[in-house]
Amino acid sequence: MPDSEHEHAPRGVDTTRPSVSRVYDYMLGGKDNYEIDRQVAAAALQVAPDAPQAARANREFLRRTVRFLAAEAGIRQFLDIGSGLPTQGNVHEIAQSVAPLSRVVYVDHDPIVLVHGRALLAVDETTTIVDADAREPEKIFDDPRTRGLIDFGEPVGLLMFGILHHLADEEDPAGVAEAFIRPLAPGSHVVISHFHNPGEAHPEVSKQADEAERIFNEHLGTGRWRTREEILAYFDGLDLVDPGLVPLPEWRPGPDDHATPGITYHTFVGGVARKP
Ligand SMILES: C[S@@+](CC[C@H](N)C(=O)[O-])C[C@H]1O[C@@H](n2cnc3c(N)ncnc32)[C@H](O)[C@@H]1O
Numbered sequence: 456m457p458d459s460e461h462e463h464a465p466r467g468v469d470t471t472r473p474s475v476s477r478v479y480d481y482m483l484g485g486k487d488n489y490e491i492d493r494q495v496a497a498a499a500l501q502v503a504p505d506a507p508q509a510a511r512a513n514r515e516f517l518r519r520t521v522r523f524l525a526a527e528a529g530i531r532q533f534l535d536i537g538s539g540l541p542t543q544g545n546v547h548e549i550a551q552s553v554a555p556l557s558r559v560v561y562v563d564h565d566p567i568v569l570v571h572g573r574a575l576l577a578v579d580e581t582t583t584i585v586d587a588d589a590r591e592p593e594k595i596f597d598d599p600r601t602r603g604l605i606d607f608g609e610p611v612g613l614l615m616f617g618i619l620h621h622l623a624d625e626e627d628p629a630g631v632a633e634a635f636i637r638p639l640a641p642g643s644h645v646v647i648s649h650f651h652n653p654g655e656a657h658p659e660v661s662k663q664a665d666e667a668e669r670i671f672n673e674h675l676g677t678g679r680w681r682t683r684e685e686i687l688a689y690f691d692g693l694d695l696v697d698p699g700l701v702p703l704p705e706w707r708p709g710p711d712d713h714a715t716p717g718i719t720y721h722t723f724v725g726g727v728a729r730k731p
Pocket of ligand 1: 475476479513514517536537538539540562563564565568587588589590615616617618621
């Protein structure tokens with residue numbers, strides 16, 4: 456790793472170990488990543504050369520779903536779990552382009568997200584960032600920064616883009632999702648995007664998902680490509696909004712959204728649901 460990278464790394468950021476948010480940043484063409492992250496990205500690209508397309512599809516899914524929540528579901532407060540590094544089209548920018556006073560609480564546990572989040576996101580009376588672990592929902596609910604912006608008596612947009620697949624089976628991701636959803640008011644909406652293993656429906660894609668999972672776990676110690684049933688279970692007790700759980704580019708594409716089905720097309724899915 457070039458010395459300059461060590462010198463320029465913000466305090467608390469470990470450049471000797473890769474991080475999920477920095478590898479993802481690299482896939483999105485960002486600059487907040489280090490040699491160690493680029494090595495992991497290179498290994499992932501061997502298996503899924505179109506991984507950058509999958510990362511972009513996730514951001515496009517975020518753009519369309521947050522817009523839907525703000526413009527059509529009337530959501531004015533958002534809790535974004537595993538928010539990642541700021542990039543183009545952050546949640547508060549999309550929501551506030553529809554409803555200027557929309558409030559957003561970003562949550563992440565990676566120190567680099569907090570450094571850049573504080574610097575780049577408008578941390579003001581409508582937006583904040585909370586350094587917390589998604590596996591501790593109660594701490595996030597009780598945090599004064601969360602309480603300061605979110606009224607839990609009103610509907611909330613709970614956003615879990617690309618985060619639940621970073622929880623291992625033994626960390627009970629369905630239980631974590633349930634713990635976030637349970638306290639929310641009726642009319643709240645939940646958005647999830649998640650790595651997917653299509654199994655026998657697409658055997659070739661399934662093999663690629665297995666291989667990607669192996670590489671992620673070897674280098675990052677995380678990453679689960681779950682079955683459709685496992686992902687649908689996160690939405691238990693909620694009403695899935697049309698078109699249901701689908702490959703990301705198929706969730707209400709606009710006239711200018713043109714996805715090219717590649718190797719990752721069926722391995723990244725998402726959906727939106729309403730709490731009755
Ligand atoms: C793939 S990125 C997704 C970023 C953003 N949500 C998006 O979809 O564009 C996953 C993010 O989840 C964060 N993350 C992973 N495990 C976490 C945990 N247990 N608690 C909080 N954040 C976590 C990572 O630091 C990373 O920023």
